[in-house]
Amino acid sequence: MAIGMVCACTDENPAGEEGNEGNGSTEGDNTPTVSDVIVQMNRDVADMQQIAEGKVKVLTCMKESNGRYLVELDNGHVLTVYAEEEQVKKNSVPLVGIDADGYWVCELDGKTENLTTADGQLAAALSSAGKGVFTPQFRVGGKNLWEVSYNGSQWIQIGTRQVWDVEKEPAAAFSPFAGCSADEDAGTLTISLRCGEKKINTQVQGKGTTDAWNKFVAGSADNVLLDFSYAGYKHGEVEAPDGFALGYKTINVKEYMDAHPDLTAREAFLKLLKEKKLVRIDDESKSYSNDNAGVVFYFPAGEYVLHNEEDNTLRQDVENPAYDGKGNNTSSSIIIYGGNFVIKGDGPDKTFIKMDTPNLPTDTEVMYSSPVMINIKHNAWLGAEYEVTGNAGKGTFKVKVAGASNFKVGEWVCLYLHDNSPELVKQELLPYAWESTMTNISTEGVQVEDYHQIVNISGDEITFKEPIMHEVDAQWNWKLRKYSYYENVGVEDLTFVGHAVDDFQHHRSWIDDGAYKPIAFMRVVNSWMRRVNFENVSEAASIISSANFSAYKINITGNRGHAAIRSQGSSRVFIGAVRDCTDGPLADEYPTFQSNTGQYHACGVSKPSMGAVIWKVTWGDDACFESHATQPRATLIDNCTGGFVQSRQGGDANQVPNHLNDLTIWNMFSTNTKLNGNGTLPANGEFDWWRTGWKYWKILPPVIVGFHGDPVKFVQEQVKLDESNGMPVEPQSLYEAQLERRLGSVPAWLKALK
Known part of the structure; x- marks a missing residue:
């Protein structure tokens, strides 16, 4: 008998307006008597x-x-x-x-x-x-x-x-x-x-599985669980090989630097990228993208400074208030255009990629406008669109498309909806009503950007590898669109080091919120970041407009910063085995320094993210999972541990709700439950998910199963399900159980992470 052992912001708000208001009552002291x-x-x-x-x-x-x-x-x-x-x-x-x-x-x-x-x-x-x-x-x-x-x-x-x-x-x-x-x-x-x-x-006797799981397995009419098992690299079925085992050519960055001692680490890296047609650094680079680079950029043990103030340049066109007084006022990303390559070190305790100075913002009033140090991206995004002609339910795999012959098996596409029809907006917000501050959903409309891989085409019917997680009603403006992307991009075995301030304050300045952002991935599929640490960073990493990306075995340490790792408008991102334990001031009216506060926004989602899995992540006591508005859906918070502080989700008031349908919280262990950012209680003394009349903090009814740790009561009218509150349940990991059910066994890579 087995025991099932388990390890249990862009578009920001104005400073001080992210849900830090209450009715004046105070939370009780949780210190045991x-x-x-x-x-x-x-x-x-x-x-x-x-x-x-x-x-x-x-x-x-x-x-x-x-x-x-x-x-x-x-x-x-x-x-x-x-x-x-x-x-x-x-x-x-x-x-x-x-x-x-x-x-x-x-x-x-x-x-x-x-x-x-x-x-x-x-x-x-x-x-x-x-x-x-x-x-x-x-x-x-x-x-x-x-x-x-x-x-x-x-x-x-x-x-x-x-x-x-x-x-x-x-x-x-x-x-x-x-x-x-x-x-x-x-x-x-x-x-x-x-x-x-x-x-x-x-x-260990074991116990019966929870009702929610039993209904999922049985396919009951009242089942409320989606199938999250397709998240991650290659749909969770296998692990990407180690970078050195891919058969790619290995380029030793240190050896290149030794042979060219006049070059800084940044200059050397850029020249190597240019040789592989992965970056554009001057007008002579006519070709600057390579979807099949076939190379490992190897950073042996040591320190490599990829950004300092000497890398900044003077912007001539307009006066930039971020001017540093030394002739430099513009920072630039190292933008890598390509696929089938790996950035690899000797281990997070041996290889250190450093930002010695902040990346300057394009506008000091825009807190998040500093560029990331390394930006791996496809320059194009969505292309030709074809009308979806038939309905499809949640959990199904097929759509009917006019012009299906324009697609091919194996390619990735975007199931796309942008429609501001009032009736559709009304349906999307049920059981709640639209409020006047929610201008994004009323003007830009209901926005679904869900990336899928085609496995079959028969006539006008296209079959996806993954289940559809938002019902398709063909009366609305649903399209299937061409999607530009790179594949097989990996970053592994190194640490990114910044210099985040030691007195972080949310939205105080661009230096707090975005000065040290080491890396981002945009429009990549079947890619990964693993065995990577982050030290003293504003934001660790964003996975943007991508699909089936895995980020795991990651530590975030040092001074508290703005955000951890997020799925931003991506589909089926797996973020697992992350330990976020940064130290810094509490986000209270009178902040005091505390260890293990965690990043202000822990791991989570933003934009039209779909099917993300946040698995066995530990974050700080003064934080909560991120759900940063602009229509994320279908997120699984699975076996996570950390603070459950209301209003840490984030998001501009005009882009609320923070999360739409199918937020699922499974076996969450709360180390600290605050019902508002400043520790105050709402009038009813319960954790509410939708605060009518308050322009922030709105989440459609979630599914909550096995919530335990620091006790909390949820407003029952605001949840789809609140099962086994105060006690963990079986199966202990929903993602693992669903993956095992689909594949017949738990894959070796996931067992190793446990």
């Missing part, structure tokens, strides 16, 4: 004994992205098991465990002793000790000394030091468990204790 910790401690001790005696069964064991485990028991309790190496703040709380002989032991103030009964006998924890079994209870007595009882009436003092000066030493989270190890094939679990020599070995 003394009594809270004692109740939890006594429950953990009793559960420890019951598991060891086989009287309580383990249903599931779920590993969170922060290294902790949640062990769900059949008595309804969930144990928190900290990572073994994690330092637990004890607050003078006794660590209770079981020794190798089956007796209770207790560590207090660094001293470990056996617990004894009133007559001085060792207190047995297990029946195997051959004595009467006791279940101890603990309390802080009247003299602020720890006491233990075995019957609830007679109490025995433990230790001699007064503890818990509550005014000076508030309570903190506590667990006597020190780690888990699992044998998935045998279906067994071993729980280590922080005190004593005993390890608890138990069978």
